[in-house]
Amino acid sequence: MILPALPILIPLISLILLLITFNRRQWQPWIGLGGALLQLAAAVYLLVLVKNEGILVLHSGNWQAPFGITLVIDAFSAFMLVLAGIIVVSISLYSIDAVDRQRQSYFYFPMVQGLLMGVNGAFITGDIFNLYVWFEVMLTASFVLITLGGEKKQLSGAVKYVSLNLVSSLFFLAGIGLLYGKTGTLNMADLALKLSMAENNILMNSSAVLFFVAFSIKAAVFPFFFWLPASYHTPPIAITALFAGLLTKVGVYSMIRIYTLFFVQDKLFWHPLFLWIGGFTMVVGVLTAASQYDMRKILSFHIISQIGYMIMGLGIFTVAGIAGAIFYMAHNIIAKTNTFLVAGLINRVTGSYDLKAIGGLYKIRPWLAILFIIPAFGLAGIPPLSGFFGKLILISAGFSAGEYVISFVALAVGLFTLFSMVKIWNEAFWKPRPEGIPAFSGEKEKLPFTKVLPVAILGLLTLTMGFAVKPILDFAMEAAAQLIDPSAYIHAVLGTENLIHQ
Amino acid sequence: MKSYIIQLAASRILPVTIVLSLLVFYRGHNDPGGGFIGGLMAASGFIFYAMAFSTKQAQKKLKVSPLSLIAAGLSIATLSTLPALFAGNPFFTGKWISINLVFSGTLKLGTPLLFDLGVYLTVWGILLIIIFNIMDE
Numbered sequence: 103m104i105l106p107a108l109p110i111l112i113p114l115i116s117l118i119l120l121l122i123t124f125n126r127r128q129w130q131p132w133i134g135l136g137g138a139l140l141q142l143a144a145a146v147y148l149l150v151l152v153k154n155e156g157i158l159v160l161h162s163g164n165w166q167a168p169f170g171i172t173l174v175i176d177a178f179s180a181f182m183l184v185l186a187g188i189i190v191v192s193i194s195l196y197s198i199d200a201v202d203r204q205r206q207s208y209f210y211f212p213m214v215q216g217l218l219m220g221v222n223g224a225f226i227t228g229d230i231f232n233l234y235v236w237f238e239v240m241l242t243a244s245f246v247l248i249t250l251g252g253e254k255k256q257l258s259g260a261v262k263y264v265s266l267n268l269v270s271s272l273f274f275l276a277g278i279g280l281l282y283g284k285t286g287t288l289n290m291a292d293l294a295l296k297l298s299m300a301e302n303n304i305l306m307n308s309s310a311v312l313f314f315v316a317f318s319i320k321a322a323v324f325p326f327f328f329w330l331p332a333s334y335h336t337p338p339i340a341i342t343a344l345f346a347g348l349l350t351k352v353g354v355y356s357m358i359r360i361y362t363l364f365f366v367q368d369k370l371f372w373h374p375l376f377l378w379i380g381g382f383t384m385v386v387g388v389l390t391a392a393s394q395y396d397m398r399k400i401l402s403f404h405i406i407s408q409i410g411y412m413i414m415g416l417g418i419f420t421v422a423g424i425a426g427a428i429f430y431m432a433h434n435i436i437a438k439t440n441t442f443l444v445a446g447l448i449n450r451v452t453g454s455y456d457l458k459a460i461g462g463l464y465k466i467r468p469w470l471a472i473l474f475i476i477p478a479f480g481l482a483g484i485p486p487l488s489g490f491f492g493k494l495i496l497i498s499a500g501f502s503a504g505e506y507v508i509s510f511v512a513l514a515v516g517l518f519t520l521f522s523m524v525k526i527w528n529e530a531f532w533k534p535r536p537e538g539i540p541a542f543s544g545e546k547e548k549l550p551f552t553k554v555l556p557v558a559i560l561g562l563l564t565l566t567m568g569f570a571v572k573p574i575l576d577f578a579m580e581a582a583a584q585l586i587d588p589s590a591y592i593h594a595v596l597g598t599e600n601l602i603h604q
Numbered sequence: 605m606k607s608y609i610i611q612l613a614a615s616r617i618l619p620v621t622i623v624l625s626l627l628v629f630y631r632g633h634n635d636p637g638g639g640f641i642g643g644l645m646a647a648s649g650f651i652f653y654a655m656a657f658s659t660k661q662a663q664k665k666l667k668v669s670p671l672s673l674i675a676a677g678l679s680i681a682t683l684s685t686l687p688a689l690f691a692g693n694p695f696f697t698g699k700w701i702s703i704n705l706v707f708s709g710t711l712k713l714g715t716p717l718l719f720d721l722g723v724y725l726t727v728w729g730i731l732l733i734i735i736f737n738i739m740d741e
Contacts, residue, residue, distance in 0.1 A: 104689055104694075104695045107695050107696075111682070111685075114678070114682055115682060117678070118675055118678045118679050118682065121671060121674060121675035121678070122672075122675045122679075124671055124675075160694055160695065161694055162694060162695060162696040163694070163696040163697050163698065164688070164693050164694050164696075164697040
């Protein structure tokens with residue numbers, strides 16, 4: 103039995119290969135890309151396996167749960183693994199041209215693999231302390247990536263990023279410590295079982311709050327989001343796109359996992375709180391984005407706003423709500439990464455991210471306009487793109503659960519998102535070229551194939567998700583049903599005979 | 605500041621730290637010690653050497669680059685998880701073999717030791733990369 107460990111092993115092996123071939127710089131991108139493709143293939147295979155055979159469990163080292171570290175892949179995990187694979191494949195391809203030689207020869211590609219290993223580990227672990235370890239793996243790799251190159255602006259962003267994330271890890275660790283002291287176990291399924299039978303569950307809220315703060319910082323949820331716009335625009339765009347696609351979503355993933363699996367006792371407190379937080383996150387993110395003129399900053403603030411939708415799905419806490427959150431997450435990971443990559447293409451043509459310094463792109467690069475419009479309008483929620491269905495599912499779940507206020511907020515925020523995307527469209531593509539700039543720095547050059555291809559693939563995926571809503575939504579529903587009723591998860595991990603003993 | 609006394613001490617201490625680190629590494633399975641501490645000790649010898657001479661000379665003394673130490677360490681640790689698969693156990697299961705030694709009982713070798721060796725090399729390499737980089741700044 104090694105299959106469930108493949109999402110960790112493949113990036114690790116690619117990382118080792120990248121270290122061995124460290125001196126052959128021209129090999130590095132291709133090894134990185136090969137590893138990413140392989141891991142995507144493994145993730146798709148695991149997804150099919152989970153769909154056909156149910157939850158996959160691996161007791162690593164043959165230590166049975168709850169004593170050893172268990173790797174668990176349920177529908178939600180498998181889905182996230184595939185998304186992570188897609189993002190890392192596109193970023194590896196895009197980076198060949200987008201990341202300069204200096205950075206490429208200083209561990210850029212090994213660190214991308216390290217990041218992928220941490221992200222995948224967080225998705226498949228069934229042990230709360232192990233989740234912390236994977237967070238650290240992911241953060242360590244991201245610390246290197248965000249400071250790589252050592253520009254002054256980058257370092258000032260990195261200081262905020264690193265310090266806030268360390269604080270969040272501290273909260274997380276404290277929460278784990280308290281929980282372990284109270285229950286004597288770290289296995290998530292065992293925790294779910296113990297907490298469902300514990301008498302004074304109210305005591306668990308101290309850990310639940312610590313976890314909440316920790317994951318809120320990682321997911322950039324209101325009021326803990328301020329590190330994100332302060333740091334995400336500083337590294338090269340490929341790194342920003344990678345972070346935007348994956349890192350905050352790991353926070354959201356962990357939040358959904360934990361608040362559906364074992365912190366489910368105090369619903370009356372937590373679910374309204376999630377709705378409030380989700381609403382504020384959406385509104386604050388989208389309003390602050392409206393005042394920005396740097397494309398990367400606009401998009402960074404939109405990450406925050408869109409995290410709010412996922413939190414809203416968790417707060418609704420019905421199968422449809424969680425399925426909406428999962429679908430929205432899939433849509434957002436793909437479309438958000440893509441908008442950043444397109445911003446990188448615009449920068450390649452014009453030499454700037456500042457909307458005031460560019461314009462008239464539609465005339466010189468009509469195809470670029472199409473590549474931009476798909477993810478951007480997907481984010482804004484224009485039918486038939488994926489964002490429309492994501493919002494539709496969430497809002498209809500909100501209405502049928504009787505959460506009218508948050509549903510109206512979500513609708514209104516959609517309009518403001520559209521406003522921001524139209525703003526980028528108007529400023530970059532539509533308005534005439536600003537006076538005093540006869541030609542952009544990259545106007546004559548052709549855009550490199552390795553940069554356009556991932557953008558086109560991701561755009562195509564956004565379109566496909568819009569047209570093939572049914573199968574994806576069905577799968578999300580299945581995943582959400584597994585999350586809402588965790589008994590299958592607990593059975594798969596602990597085995598039936600253990601349940602009888604307890 | 606180059607002091608002959610320190611240089612002499614460093615070149616004498618270096619082999620001692622390596623041997624000690626290997627000892628600490630080996631006893632780590634049942635007693636305090638292990639790959640992590642062993643790796644730190646092995647690196648400390650070279651760091652002292654680099655302080656007494658220079659990072660270049662410590663690099664030369666090491667013969668391989670610290671990066672290859674990391675790569676070797678990670679490879680060994682990864683490979684150590686695999687023998688269990690051939691025996692049909694889940695990945696990472698510990699597998700042991702006993703070798704009868706003529707003079708002192710049995711020597712038990714197993715995949716956990718191999719994994720620890722990987723940790724030893726990785727820690728050694730990473731520490732050297734970090735310290736050498738800082739010293740060169």
